[in-house]
Amino acid sequence: MPLTAYRTRRSRLRLCASLAVGMLPVVLGLMFLYAQAGIVLRDISRTSAADAVRQIDLMLDNASQAAGEVLPQVGRPCAEVELVLREQVATVPFVRSVNLMDGGRLYCSSLFGAFEEPVDSAAYVAGRLRLLAGNPVTPNHSLLVYRDVVDERGALVAIDGRYLANVLQSVDRGAFMQLLVGEQWMPRSGLVRAGRLPEYPLARVALSSTRYPYQVRAAFPGGARLRYMGEQYPVLFVLLGLLGALAGVGSHWLLARSSSPSIELRRALQAGEFIPYFQPLVRSGTQQWIGAEVLMRWQHPREGLVRPDLFIPLAESSGLIVPMTRELMRQTAELLAPVADRLGGGFHVGINIAAAHCRSRELVEDCRNFLQAFEPGQVVLSLELTERELLEPDAFTDQLFADLHEMGVKIALDDFGTGHSSLSYLHKLKVDYLKIDQSFVAMIGKDALSLHILDSVIDLCAKLQLEVIAEGVEDELQLRYLGDRRVDYLQGYLFGRPLPAAEFLACALDEPAASVQLPG
Template identity: 40%
Template structure:
């Protein structure tokens, strides 16, 4: 029993906790995987969008040169104001410059006579290149885009920091670096920075039209705090779902392993088997019938005594199904003897107070008697006194119909239970069964002996036959016989045995009309 209780505790408590934890682990793993996937998609899509934006900036700047193509041959003094106007309406352009022999000869920034002497513009096959900051640009690197329109070279210069601010994504966790040729500029506008933060879930996008690439990643790894911050709603919903699943599983497991569920399982598996105890005539020791008793043949616990399950079966109403099962099994066992059983062979079944209000009992009794025809079975309904039977019109009608079927009614355990003397009249009792506790004290308890005598005298005065239970020795049997008890039952004659064992016993075969 200890092991069984321990298993019940494990099943009812540990398994729901395990279910909760498994759901949490699987859920968090799924959310984490989805978060990584979302981060990867976000980085890739944002990187591609950023590259497109930069390409659009470069295309727009070249369009300026195309629009100025018919004016590029003009002297610098005539075109310089036009260049300045174009720069003023182009937010990302720092300066527009005209180039000849790799030298700037006209600029939107400087007057013609004030163009500073600078290093020659690189002679490169790539129209796009990156140069470091100058004094004039206040430490901001320059993104240079050089192209030719009508044999005129145009150099568009972008402020690196302004351009990076323009390209910067809205998500502050995304960091990127623009690579142009062998040089690079990060999102802060730093030229060839020697240190840069570690990035996660990085993506590199190469432009199909211009010689640049952008590398982007997430600056924050998925730490527990970052994970919770980004997925707080999902985690809360997961916790609620896991709690509900754990609680529901506990309810289900509790029901599965509850005593009532175990009784239902045992009924379905026909684990309740009929044991019988013979009843003998007190005058000639002749076998006159049997009382059918329930025993639980549990697959793990073995044979379970009725005191351990009958009260629960009665309180849950499952006693009806147990009784019906016992009737069916007893009927099947007696089938082979229906032609040889002596007339008025007693077969008694215990019923509870709840069954005393159930008209389904009438049909069960009919079916039992019909299954054993042509044997003239004397069916005895033994009303137990563990619960008080409410006496109302419904109850009286049920017992009236039982008598119409020529059934007998016995009041079991008389003297110790919940019955009242009104049972004897209202329910038309046929037998009083004297409880074994009185029989056991015949020889050593004067008070119990007097109560026993009173019960026997009561039965005789109102015309009821009496059955003494628990007869264990000859002295008890002799005393009961001397007092006029009609029938005896107890270990002196036989202990309760499986019905199959009883049917093979000499006690039974001796009363048969002839061998079956």
Template identity: 35%
Template sequence: MRNALIPLIAAVLLFITGVFILNLQLWYSARTDRLEGARYAVNSINNILDEASHATRLAVGIAVKGCDTEGQFQLGTEAALQPHLRTILIVKDGEIWCSSLPGNRGLLARIPKMSASRLFLAPAEDAANEQPFMVYQTRFAASRVLVTISDQHIREALNAPLEGIIYRLRVGNNVIGLSGDITALNINTLPSGQVDSKTYPFSIIYTQPPLFSLLRLVSQGPGILIFILFISCATAFALVKYLNKNATPAETLRRAITNGEIVPFYQPVVNGREGTLCGVEVLARWKHPRSGYIPPALFIPLAEKSDLIIPLTQSLMRQVVTHMNVIAHRLPEGFHIGINVSAAHIASPDFVAECLKFKHSFNHPALNLVIEVTEREPLDVDEDLVQRLNTLHENGFVIALDDFGTGYSGLSYLQDLHIDYIKIDQSFVARVNAEQDSTRILDCVLDLARKLSLSIVAEGVETKEQLDYLNQNNITFLQGYYFYKPVNFQDLIKILLSKPKVKVAVNDPTTPKDDTHDVVC
């Protein structure tokens, strides 16, 4: 889990960092572009007002000499030669005294009110064509010179070639944009960007770009975004390879359990006399993505030493329930399912609850569930352990001692625990051959089981001699390669389909147990 989480976190952090840096660069570039656009607009309007300043000096000279025909001609010529000026007016006593237009006309609906500033914006109502305009004003003596500038020239200066950016001209507290009339500036929503003219009393205002914009990232940096994503994925892949290369065996096994690579195989248990199937033992196999199936002898001891045996068993239980519920209609009553549990699992506080949940998860109501206690680890037999096993007995579970005689204190377990049957390890069965003395140890084990009224299952049956010996000793329930190898779920379905009728031996708890009525079927 940790080895999978670290590459994921690293990839996400790398991607976020790359996106953050890209976004910061695009944001800074957008700010720079908007600033340069505002400066360009300031320079353009400065040039227009330079024309108005030059025309004003001419008008002042005419006002001093007197407004005759020559003076009007000079004003008209100046207005015509300067590309951005509309009219040049000399106003005395609130009336147009001299104009650049013939007849001293001004194209004004009314003379704009006196302003203390050299520059002000006049609304559309002050113009004959009902369009706003800008006025460059110069006062001298009792007169003043008004140079009007059309809104069209102002808007052309504001129309910078930058997509999505709106510039506005601010003079005092009045503002004009790319369209509409003069408006008052709202002091509660002051613009975030402003460039002041160093020559004339006006500013260009605009909004700054947002610090983060997904649209800006997608529209301006799609290639870099894809590259950042590629680098992040490549980094995660490299980390996975590195961590897996240096992972401990326990970490590799933990990851295999999490990824569902530990899968159940099923070892059929048969009636040796009739060859009928009466149950299965659940065995673990590691379905390695590169090495194929790995037998349990190579990883179960590691699981027990690294405290992974419990999650491994829990994973097997969930998979067995899923499998058996799929074929519930093919399973006869009394069909037994045996699953191995370790001493550490039995000692865990949730063991009984897990077993009961395991039982209640099956759709088939009459399965015999067998808890096979392994002897690879010693059991701490105390009142609590006995009580747990008794609780399982009361709920219909059968308790078996697996690999009898090969582990810790098998005989003491028979004395202290309520064991229903023993499973004779294949190492004893393998001794059976044609020689007369080959069965001495196994004879002793069978004799002990008879005296303790224990039922028996023999494991590892591989030859006809072994089968005959076990049948002669009334050991009915057998498993081994002579009958079936451990198979995966798909092959178990084929076995069930090939033998749809499974004979069930009834176990009457009121009669003494003998070797012809084993508890499993």
């Protein structure tokens, strides 16, 4: 990853610092660092467990919501309520399946429709939760089942174990994490186990949910404290090991260490190394190019083209994603404005924006500057919000999106089906388009469950009067399937890969690439 940092050159200051470090009392320093490492690891365990409980509670809240929605349907024939169950799977985050039970027997499933299977109520902790290593359909695929029942009539809602494993992996910060439901437990690998938990003696924390009968444990194995010290205080270990003889060299290395990778991003931004690539957007019926999604790429002077997954997360965490997006919009307008009259009226331009960009009025001004580069009606600007990054609607965002809509800016929800969205979320944000995630499109012809979800999403969009864009279309089978279901727009390698500006405009204008003159 070409986020190499700059090495600073210092003379007397570096030498003085090296000598000062070499004079530190070795024993006192070692005792301090050892105690401090124990405190930090304990805080890490506590914070990791609290984060995991908060996120798992959120998943179970969604499961509880889904159960509450379908409980009134218990007792009705499965054929009449099957669509209601599948609608919950399609619209409620993290829900894998919804099932109805009556008289202690499961009789209707969102996966299979009518389905007969006894339900062992005693296996549910506090009558509400059960952690399973799998079921007859997916025996090696873990899941957490939420049970909401009154007099043996109720609903069972399953949460995919991969979501739970992702939570444990994302919050561990180096700690070993386990989710406990009764005698069943799941480590961050996602494989459900029973019996005795492994012993991790350092910084052990067990945190129970206050609302659901489960517990999250976090701890570190023996030796983690020394490893932490070695990772966080390498120079001090060098000083202690060499007893000051190499103290100058160690501190010199410390002061010469790389600075934050965000500095490299700032340098690249100032140097104009972030450039737009364009992936075609086509109309479903005719496969005609009617627009493009603008994707950010890093043209590094030494490393060449850098993949976005290597620098976009860092840009988001460092707060640089907003100025980078603003520069991308400026370059896009500069590239497309000279040829906009030849692209056809209403050429769609989709640009991804982060949630941080929606917390400032500057977004309105950025969009206004973009649109002013074109004649009225030449382009349709669409801002794509990823569903994986939750944006909480409030009075400020309501006014922000109202102003954007008044300017003619469209709002699209990207990666639909993989994150936080709900019907209320879609309504509050006043979304114009939904972009179905490519993971669902890829399952066409392969996975029946994903097709049920895909069809439910398409039906939902029709009811909400939202236009649909399907991402990741790569073969004729997917094209025919989506066309038969009247999906509005398509995007994927079948129509074109992301292209640099010159190649994209050459294809869009049907001209040789060498004849396309770019600004600058």
